[in-house]
Amino acid sequence: MERRVVLVRAVNVGGTAKLPMARWRELAASLGASDVVTYIASGNMVCTVSGEAQAFDRALEQAVQEHCGFFRDVISRSHDEVSAALGGHPFEVVDPAFSYVCFLGEEPAPEAVATARELPTGEDRWDVIGREMHLRYARGAGRPQMSDAAVGRALGVSGTARNLRTVRRLVELSAPTRA
Numbered sequence: 752m753e754r755r756v757v758l759v760r761a762v763n764v765g766g767t768a769k770l771p772m773a774r775w776r777e778l779a780a781s782l783g784a785s786d787v788v789t790y791i792a793s794g795n796m797v798c799t800v801s802g803e804a805q806a807f808d809r810a811l812e813q814a815v816q817e818h819c820g821f822f823r824d825v826i827s828r829s830h831d832e833v834s835a836a837l838g839g840h841p842f843e844v845v846d847p848a849f850s851y852v853c854f855l856g857e858e859p860a861p862e863a864v865a866t867a868r869e870l871p872t873g874e875d876r877w878d879v880i881g882r883e884m885h886l887r888y889a890r891g892a893g894r895p896q897m898s899d900a901a902v903g904r905a906l907g908v909s910g911t912a913r914n915l916r917t918v919r920r921l922v923e924l925s926a927p928t929r930a
Contacts, residue, residue, distance in 0.1 A: 752801050754763065754786075756833045756921045757808070758854055759794035759815065760824040760911035768821050770794060778814040782807060790920055794823075804829075824909045826854045830925040837918050841878050842887035844915060849891050851911035853884040853903075860907065867905035870889040872897035884910060 757779065760919040761768055776794060779787050784798035784807070800807045808825040816822045828836070836852045844850045859867075864879050873896025874889035884906070888895055892914070903910065913921070 752785075752799050753804065754830055754927065755798060755800050755804055755807075755827045755829070756909045756925050757796040757798060757800075757811065757825060757827040758913065759796075759811075760826070760909065761794075768819075768823060770815065770823075772796075773801045774819070778811060778818060780902065782814060783811050790924060790926060791917070793913075793917075794911075795921060796915060797921060800827075815854050820824075824856060824911065826856055826909075826911055828854060830922065830927065833918060833925060835882045836880075836885075836921045837915065837922055839880055839883075839913065840885050841880065842876055843883060846891075847915035847919070850915045851886040851888075851912045852888060852915070852918050853910040855879075855882045855906070855908045855910040857882060857908050858882045863905060863907045867902045870897065870901055870905060877902060879906070884912075884914065907929055 763819050772792055776787045776789055779796060784923050786798055787796060789796045789797040804827055808827050811825045812822065840850060842850060849882040858881055859879060875895055876887045
């Protein structure tokens, strides 16, 4: 049994892909997850999963599609992986709301990273470390100078981003309990 941070991509934004967090928790519990908690309405969940994490993620994707009528990627990490991503953020954090970790479905190929590096970014910055893409927006994600969608397409892997405030809270929520 492993405590996991489970993220669903692109729900509850812009009036599409409505996924109430109560429903998100129910779907996870129906697949055997326990100690299920969510954080804000953007698809952040922490739960204890028995069995293989990738199999749980794929089953959760299927459950969302079957019960909500749309497909969304589900990406999960262990507490240690999320904590390492937070600690390994390579950019100066001027405002945690302007700095993000994008948790990728898999590590992008080096050639894809090289292609993405050719795209203009202005004062915005990004870097890939393993299965995470770190971003820092000079003026915030709402006013990007780079096209993060173009960077994502060039990388060729799906991902879901959370700002450092959210990542920090998910680290706290997923921390092992002490007896």
